[in-house]
Amino acid sequence: MNGSPAWVRPVPLTFAVTDGTWYHVETKVAGGTITTSINGTVVDTTTDATYARGRVGFREAGPESALFDNVKVTTADGKVVLTDDFSGNLEAWKAPNAGGSPAFAGLDIYDEPSPDRFETLAHLVRIMRELDPNALPYINLLPSNDQNYVRQFVDVVKPVLLSYDRYPLMADGTDDPGYFLNWKIVREEGLRAGLPTWIFIQTGAYGNRRQPTAAELLWQVNVSLAYGAKGIQYFTYWTPDPARGEGFQPALITVDGKRTDRYDAAKNINVYWLAPVGRELKPLVSESVTHAHDDPLPAGATAWTPDEVVTSVTGDAVVLGRFVDAERSGTRWLLIANRSHSERCVSQVELDPATVGKVARFDPRTGTYVSQDRLRLTANLDAGAAVLYRLQPAAR
Structure with missing residues (x-):
């Protein structure tokens, strides 16, 4: 009701439902009486006049999984108001919202x-x-x-x-x-x-x-x-x-x-x-992720090694996530995350001047980047914290 399920009452079945088996389920509503049958046998009759009108639909939740086919809705005098064997499109059904x-x-x-x-x-x-x-x-x-x-x-x-x-x-x-x-x-x-x-x-x-x-x-x-x-x-x-x-x-x-x-x-x-x-x-797109001074190296982690962007990492253990923009413009972003969730860390990261020109540190308070005057970055991080840098390419 109003986008949420509303239960009348749960009814346990007297037989086991077999996976992979089709069942014919029929629900009749006459005034406040709701009668449900499975394969022609009545399994429940309930009196509840709360919902006098509304739409029809299907719902699954949690571990429930089912397929539905050959749906038909008729009025009390036998007029068919909906029939669908799902062989075409779904234009008869309203998307959930x-x-x-x-x-x-x-x-x-x-x-x-x-x-x-x-x-x-x-x-x-x-x-x-x-x-x-x-x-x-x-x-x-x-x-x-x-x-x-x-x-x-x-x-x-x-x-x-x-x-x-x-x-x-x-x-x-x-x-x-x-x-x-x-x-x-x-x-x-x-x-x-x-x-x-x-x-x-x-x-x-x-x-x-x-x-x-x-x-x-x-x-x-x-x-x-x-x-x-x-x-x-x-x-x-x-x-x-x-x-x-x-x-x-x-x-x-x-x-x-x-x-x-x-x-x-x-x-x-x-x-x-x-x-x-x-x-x-x-x-942005993840370009690489490496662990520096993470000993012993966790399963699945890649140990940091010098490359054309980062030439040296010293100090405490950190995780280095590097990103590029979708256009591959040459600008990169470097997220330095403290590998420890219980202790502060200090890490020094040196960038290659042949690849990196300007560096700016992201300030989350203002949403802006603050220029750095050196290519040697010092990340002084609380437990669990991280810092983001933007690395613009060197002039060629």
């Missing part, structure tokens, strides 16, 4: 699909694009260090973006050893297919994950930006009900709707750092 809410961006089609769902998801993406080319058909992938899983999803489903979740902060105080390998895979597949990459940021404790500090929230954001992320999402915003299981502790918003200190931390990150720096990075 959350009741016309201005906040509507698209549909959350599926979360963490296995490969056996990809063909179905590809069909759903095509349907959504036909119904409303401007609506986002959103799918979020499982955390995975299997490049074939991500590649198959991209090639079969043909999504409009590449989103995944991986929550790196373990309850024993360590970090997920596969975190950077997963980012490497997603980055590579996103670049190969020309897709923006999105990630979820861990905001609370659950299962074998710990509660993040403000610096750990910022660290997840910044290493993700260094790896080319174009979308930052938070899991979870509202703490799930305890009935869900998994032992979720308060996230940004508690179960009863109260803000936690991490809400304020995330708000500060979003407003004072992510929004301004995101406007700079969003149109």
Whole structure:
């Protein structure tokens, strides 16, 4: 109702629903009496006069997955008002829009699909694009260090973006050893297919994950930006009900709707750092991402080596994300992110004067670049923090 599902009441079936089997479902509404039959057998009769009129449609959520065909709607006197075997276009159906809410961006089609769902998801993406080319058909992938899983999803489903979740902060105080390998895979597949990459940021404790500090929230954001992320999402915003299981502790918003200190931390990150720096990075293309003085080097990470842009990196461990504009004009951007989410770092980065002419540091407070008078950059960063530089090419 008004763009949201409204349940009359759940009714358990007396038989098992078999995957891959078609069922004939019929719903009759007479006044306030709703009668539902499956394959000619009545499975429920409910009296509810709340909704005297409205549209017909279908809904799936969570792990639900179904196909629909041969739809027919008739009036009480037998007049057919809608029939569709889906052999043509979808002009008879109205695209979902959350009741016309201005906040509507698209549909959350599926979360963490296995490969056996990809063909179905590809069909759903095509349907959504036909119904409303401007609506986002959103799918979020499982955390995975299997490049074939991500590649198959991209090639079969043909999504409009590449989103995944991986929550790196373990309850024993360590970090997920596969975190950077997963980012490497997603980055590579996103670049190969020309897709923006999105990630979820861990905001609370659950299962074998710990509660993040403000610096750990910022660290997840910044290493993700260094790896080319174009979308930052938070899991979870509202703490799930305890009935869900998994032992979720308060996230940004508690179960009863109260803000936690991490809400304020995330708000500060979003407003004072992510929004301004995101406007700079969003149109750019990731050129490289390397780790300097990160010992031992995490799985999937590429160790920094001197090249035609950066000739020397000394000091503490950092992640260097380098970007170019789509026109390949010669200007580059360098994001230097503190590799540590618990300690400050100081890193000196030297640029090659044969390649780099002018350097400017991005000021997120003003949204402008401040010229630097040297090609030796000193990044003095709080735990989890980062700094962005623009590198203009040397005159030739």
